[in-house]
Amino acid sequence: MTVEDFSSGSRQTQSGSILHVDMDAFFVSVEILRRPELRGLPVAVGGSGSRGVVASASYEARAYGVSSAMPSGQARRLCPEIVFLPGDHELYSEVSGRIMGILRSFTPLVEPLSVDEAFLDVSGAHRPPVEIGHLIRKQVRTEEGINCAVGVAAVKFLAKLGSKLAKPEPTPSGPSGGAGVFEVPVGEELAFLSPRPVSDIWGVGPATLAHLNRVGIATIGELADFPLERLEGIVGKAHGRHMHNLANAIDPRPVIPETAAKSISHEKTFARDLHTQEDLGAELVALSDSVASRLRAAGVAGRTVIIKIRFGDFSTITRSHTLASSVDSGVVLAREAKRLLGSVDVAPGVRLIGVGVSDLEDHGQRQLSLEDASTPSWHDVDRAVDRIRDRFGSEVIQTGGAADGGPRGMGWSRQK
Structure with missing residues (x-):
């Protein structure tokens, strides 16, 4: 598929046309491509000193509990055999640029969030969004040797949640399972969200989660049903309305292409x-x-x-x-x-x-x-x-x- 398959006359986001593409362990994946002898080992990119932090961890390392933003010392305690590599941001930016080029070959409406993830609006494409998701995964894997996960939904929040659910599970022997592409079907958004933990909502950190738990809110469904006025009184007006909208699958933000670094x-x-x-x-x-x-x-x-x-x-x-x-x-x-x-x-x-x-x-x-x-x-x-x-x-x-x-x-x- 090329950008010519995109109908430029259609700019309105249609149901199910938002994709969130997220690379799997991006920094580590890039490093292993040039150091294949490390494949299958617990690897982290980041600072290895006493003050360093983990920027990216392989699935083998994640199986031991290692995660991004974790202090390197803690990562070594969890996984003594972990291999630390220094970051090479010039290389990551170079690979990211090529990946973003792949995404733009499917639609010009690409909004990068970081070097390893982006939203796409494929409402004007002539292929079903889920099919596009699988094609993106195949092309990124073929051209760059990197795996990615794709979420498909009607709104950004659900698409990003979908890509998280599309990823494999970490095991000591590497990634296991994972659908690769996860769709939140149109019309089933509330049923999908209702049983999920309220921590899946953007903006619900530890402090907000504690406030919600104290009033008996543990799931997104419970948050959606909670009176808005009471919620605003607990967490603030703007934050309360934001969370309440997302819990009800309301997220009107469009995909905004970014043409240059800010x-x-x-x-x-x-x-x-x-x-x-x-x-x-x-x-x-x-x-x-x-x-x-x-x-x-x-x-x-x-x-x-x-x-x-x-x-x-x-x-x-x-x-x-x-x-x-x-x-x-x-x-x-x-x-x-x-x-x-x-x-x-x-x-x-x-x-x-x-x-x-x-x-x-x-x-x-x-x-x-x-x-x-x-x-x-x-x-x-x-x-x-x-x-x-x-x-x-x-x-x-x-x-x-x-x-x-x-x-x-x-x-x-x-x-x-």
Whole structure:
């Protein structure tokens, strides 16, 4: 099936035409493709140190209770033989881009949620939605060697729940069962939802679940029948109405295609807390270089610089500044990031720091600032570095020093 099979004249979502496609253990699946000797073993992608967390776990690891966002130390206690691999986000983004291209060959109405999942609206397609789901699974598996699950329903909430139910079960010997494609039939939504646990509702976390359990709500059916006014009094008006609508299969949100990234960012978690502006500033230089390189690779530049800081007690803050013109230079980005950092008291200890750029625009539309015009050599240097990395790899040349507002504050070193 190609995008030409899609009838562009039909834009209204029809019953059963929403698909949610979710890759199975995406990061781990990509890693095993290039390291097939790990197939069948408990594997996790993430930080292996005492401060690391699991980003993705194989089904073999999940059978021991390992899950995403779990501290790495806890994962090792649950599964001492687990193999930890560092993340390769450039590779994951590359594979994700190809997968999203596959999805867009079935319909132009694709809304990515992350690198490994997306909603599709196939209301204008000439094939039944369930058939499209099976074709997507087959094509992703054939072209990328990765399995995915597909949920089919009339609304987003149910489609996402369907993809969860379509996935296999974890066992020590690997994934077992799983329909691959799970449909919530039109007209049977309430019957399907009624016996399911109320925790399946989006937005029902531990605190909300405790409030609901205290008033005798354990299933979605009980939530659907609960008086709306009372529910709003318990969890708040907006949250209560949101949950009540989903419990009654009401979810009017359309699939909104996303044609470009809204921001580009990179962050780092430290093995031990950092307490000084100098140490953190040096980290910002490397992160800024990475973000700037990705901006240039994507052919975009951005105006708003953002830093993210997570302290040792897990409290998190952000600081941002919007520039007069957009940037894609690591030098400028590092300087602005350090300026933002200067307004923060880091003495209590920083666990994680990140740099991001938003308000992106096509590089061809970028207007040079007066600073750009006065220091054009940095753009030449940036692009020379890009060419070296493209040819010899990203590790061959690294940033060195700290950006202190001038060219001498940031340099590159050749790695042997």
